[in-house]
Amino acid sequence: MRKTVALAISVAGMTAMGAASQPAAPDPIKWMAPQSPARLYGSTYLVGFGDLNVAMIRTSAGLILVDGGVPQGVAQIKAHLRQIGFSIRDVKLILSTEPHSDHAGGFAALALDSGATVIASAAGAAVLRTGGGDPDDPQAAWLDRFPAVPKLRVARHGETIRLGDTIVTAHATPGHTLGSMSWSWKSCEGKACRTIVFGASLNPVAADGWRFADPAHASFVDAFRASFERVKAMPCDMLIPSHPAADQADRLTRLGKARTANPFLDPGACRAYAQRAEAALANKLTE
Numbered sequence: 688m689r690k691t692v693a694l695a696i697s698v699a700g701m702t703a704m705g706a707a708s709q710p711a712a713p714d715p716i717k718w719m720a721p722q723s724p725a726r727l728y729g730s731t732y733l734v735g736f737g738d739l740n741v742a743m744i745r746t747s748a749g750l751i752l753v754d755g756g757v758p759q760g761v762a763q764i765k766a767h768l769r770q771i772g773f774s775i776r777d778v779k780l781i782l783s784t785e786p787h788s789d790h791a792g793g794f795a796a797l798a799l800d801s802g803a804t805v806i807a808s809a810a811g812a813a814v815l816r817t818g819g820g821d822p823d824d825p826q827a828a829w830l831d832r833f834p835a836v837p838k839l840r841v842a843r844h845g846e847t848i849r850l851g852d853t854i855v856t857a858h859a860t861p862g863h864t865l866g867s868m869s870w871s872w873k874s875c876e877g878k879a880c881r882t883i884v885f886g887a888s889l890n891p892v893a894a895d896g897w898r899f900a901d902p903a904h905a906s907f908v909d910a911f912r913a914s915f916e917r918v919k920a921m922p923c924d925m926l927i928p929s930h931p932a933a934d935q936a937d938r939l940t941r942l943g944k945a946r947t948a949n950p951f952l953d954p955g956a957c958r959a960y961a962q963r964a965e966a967a968l969a970n971k972l973t974e
């Protein structure tokens with residue numbers, strides 16, 4: 688009985704102090720649901736986790752990683768690379784979708800171990816350099832800091848980045864953060880080449896008290912709306928969302944089974960992804 692009272696008091700105390708110190712994201716380890724590395728199509732692989740995607744592109748001049756997971760996930764990403772016959776030292780470029788700890792937390796260590804260059808949008812790079820702490824972020828009140836990324840290259844919307852035989856295009860998709868960037872490239876199996884899109888989060892999420900409907904935050908709503916249209920119109924044969932779809936594990940199980948179509952190829956995936964986010968933003972604006 689005494690215990691219950693004490694607990695009630697401590698919870699009330701935390702509430703009184705404000706939710707600001709409470710992280711929104713679950714414990715970082717919870718993002719790291721085990722997932723074996725897998726080749727999705729041609730030169731495109733997944734080397735991340737069940738709850739957080741990290742993509743790897745094999746080129747004729749080394750590897751490209753897209754996103755870097757949480758700081759605690761670096762050793763596992765390196766182990767996944769080894770498991771499929773590569774080394775962290777093969778990584779030449781690391782592309783960033785957004786400057787939040789779940790996607791960018793591993794960058795500093797991954798870049799140090801590989802010597803790779805981290806590439807982000809200008810707004811994303813500004814936050815990566817300080818390891819988070821952007822006061823204008825809708826989730827600023829509850830975001831975790833992460834190891835700062837000292838060395839960065841900035842990419843503009845539409846810019847192409849070449850490594851060996853592979854060209855990756857940067858697509859600014861702001862909203863979730865103002866620096867959010869999605870990335871696309873082609874992977875081929877024989878003569879069949881497909882456009883792969885690694886989609887930044889389009890989730891309209893904000894800390895308690897921060898409202899998208901607030902006129903002061905109109906720039907985020909405008910950014911989102913432009914991003915939705917951009918993602919719907921993107922050439923896209925396969926979408927790898929930065930946060931995996933709920934059925935990713937199921938699709939990985941089906942992948943590579945004889946006489947089964949590649950369950951990751953879906954030319955409607957980008958459009959559906961944008962439409963779901965659009966509906967979520969509409970909800971936020973009316974709630």
Ligand SMILES: [Zn+2]
Binds near residue numbers: 785787863888
């Ligand atoms: Zn985020």
